[in-house]
Amino acid sequence: MKMKLAVISAAVILAACGKKEEAPAPAPAAAPAAAPAPEMLTVKIGHVGPTSGAIAHLGKDNENGARMAIDELNAAGLKIDGKVAKFELLAEDDAGDPKQGTAAATKLVDAKVNGVIGHLNSGTTIPASQIYDAAGIPQISPSATNPKYTRQGYKGVFRVVADDVHLGGTLGKYAVESLKAKTVAVIDDRTAYGQGVADEFEKGVAAAGGKVVGREFTNDKATDFNAILTTLKAKKPDVVFFGGMDAVAGPMLRQMKQLGIKAKFMGGDGICSSELPKLAGDAMADDMVYCAEAGGVEGEEKAGMDKFRADFKAKFNADVQVYAPYVYDATKVMVDAMVRANSADPAKYLDALKQTNYKGVTGAIAFDEKGDIKNGALTLMTYKAGARTTLAVIR
16 A cells, blocks of 8 residues: 555656656658659760861861750750650761771761761762761761762762752853853862862853863862963953862962952852951952852741851851851751651661651751752852852752
């Protein structure tokens, strides 16, 4: 009895002190499971152009067009086969040399690229295309205009610009019908591009009723043209056409001025750059030089091209030379085919690439059975106050 009272008393004392038995602390809540990282798919896009040598400014222009497209594609978070695609640009330099071009092509094949944008020159694009075809890798050239490129029977070759048949022929007709040239002299640099566009120009002149009074040749690294220009001066041509690139055309214009040759000067897309006035110095009078870009936009499409040029200038602190917009579109066309095919495997997206119907900054892009662009445009230009001025867009 005494023990029971003691227990009760102790309980009363504890209660009076405010003490009570505490419940055990709850176990900490489990941390929420981390969301699994999205599965990634690395897609390698090769680009090849002459980023060294005399026309490095053109090659870098093209490469920057590809970089701009790759950056935008990565920012878009595209998915292919349920995976977030990460695009990598593998850029190679071919220096405009066919041997270096095939070496670059082999390097890209060994790197297992999913597709190739390039090359810039026809002389490097054509031999490289054999290597890509053998490896089953699709290739889109943004600027190679020699017809042979798409006439080799390869199923994975495409281009997003008009070819030399259209370009050279149109310039030949323009020389006779618009510039009223009765006599024309022709020079080419013996490259696949230069000789090819000069041949087509000659055909265009003849078809329009003009007369070619002399045909001379140089090479794509030459700097002295006095001998061939002196020969042609004696024939008093109304127009001198040069099939080649701006790095040679600039010094040629200087020497024409020194020799007192008053003829108009014409060339294809190879001379039609924003760099030509710098290369020619004070040898370019207004409306003296005429050229054509193997592409072009008009009407409502001009707004998209203008925006691209402004964005390009803001990103790279450089003006577009010639073909950066076409490289940009070619890169996006290739990726568009991958997305539509839901695969970056060349064998699986090739058919989708053939069925391209894409609206780009350079206009509507669709390919014919050879891989040539359908309804390709040409932009005829001249130079005024050291800047290109558009004369007309022709299809």
